[in-house]
Amino acid sequence: MTEFTKLTLADARDGLHKGDFTSRELTEAHLNAIEDASELNCYVTVTADKALEMADQADAMIKAGDAKGVTGIPIGIKDLYCTKGVHSQTCSHILDGFKPEYESTVTSNLWADGAVMLGKTNQDEFAMGSSNENSHYGPVKNPWRATGSDKDTVPGGSSGGSAASVAADISIAATGTDTGGSIRQPASFAGLVGLKPTYGRCSRWGMIAFASSLDQAGPLTKSVRDAAIMIESMAGYDPKDSTSYDTPVPNYEAALGGDVRGLKVGIPKEYRVDGMPEEIEKLWQQGIDWLKDAGAEIVDISLPHTKYALPTYYIVAPAECSSNLARYDGVKYGLRVTGDSLDDMYKKTRAAGFGDEVKRRILIGTYVLSAGYYDAYYLKAQKVRTLIANDFKAAYSKCDVILTPTAPSAAFNLGDKVDDPLAMYLNDVFTVPASLAGLPGISIPAGLSAEGLPLGLQLLGQAFGEEQLLNVADVLETAADFKAKPTKWWGDAS
16 A cells, blocks of 8 residues: 655646545545644644545545646645634734735635645744744754754754654645745755755745745755656746736756756855865765766856855844734734723734844844935845855856755754854754845755754756756656655654
8 A cells, every 4th residue: 555645746646636635535545644742732723624625625536637746635724824714823822813815926826726735833933943943833953863863953944844744644735934044054954955946936925934035935845856846736826916927837857857067066165164164074075976976067156155144144134024013913803902092002012022032133134224224234135145146147057056065954943042142043044045046945955963863955047047957856856866865753653
């Protein structure tokens, strides 16, 4: 009998189309697995009845010959996507009880293609975090633990619930969002493929905003092929989003299996940061060797403003967050804490509704936008952001894609960095530059740390170059042949 929860998206799709099993059977298996894995805290709400109804509709689509790539596939949806009539609170107390009367464009696209929603996945509040320890609903536990250890590790953030759900086989794939690495870093920590598309490739309409010039939707999946199938359904032009790019969505899966001989792969010297663990350096060199063996040409490149990317990001993103989150005041929806006056209600609602990390970033953002500091911080950061984007443009005149590590370490233990914001922010050191430039990136699981935890390699592509990026990722995935899975310790581990 097929073990439904172990299937990749591509294998599940093929089995559904051949009639080997139904979407209802697939969905029921995942709903049972979610119940068994409750201690991982991956889901903040499970939509079991809705999922079975959607599965039946998908089975009817398949029977009628109208199936698409994701038809009948049970997936998890990050809590910051607005889903009509369903909990959509970006895991914040301030949005208590919010169930929107509309559907985000990305999820609308997925439902139109017949995907099945298992529920809403846990995340860092308002997508602010690198470990999924900032959720109002508590931290997510990574299904991966160090060899011989009983200590819980973080799944990365902010899309930690989505990553952990796929790694634990309680969703076949999941949606995430990436503002500064929030798809790619969790993918690295959880042994998955995580794709951040070009900014504007997927609509942001109906996604609860963190930093509007950076946020981008993308998938977390078990393979590169699965990511190609998912992104084809998620992407597309949307007139409701002024930053959406009006260009046809290609068949990304068809781009896989191509030749990379003669392709130029850039290796940026600036990503060899001080204190980088030797095992990360070795994995990076292994990735270089794999692509060289496949016929690619390795080219040394320079991205000279890389060292300014992290401080630039932590000025630009908080500035945008302080503006976006000003709308939450307890008046129209969500949490309301009454006070002696309107101003008092605002203060008490926001004090009670926002978590510490969100408050920290609002305060930073408000500071850098304030009179007297706007020119010194925010305006300067915007200029440096342009320089970082220009670095990539210059690099791509010498190479086709760029190869780097995804994260500076494997997953760390829950609680290890929660009291050290700067140490936490350094997790984004390899992912933030491409986010500032609006470029696509993908993380591929490529090896295990000395402690038996996953490590990822990151490929960065040119704007709207996802086809080439996915093809190179497919070659790298084949060479890495990463088959490791977490040893089950949760639920019924027998």
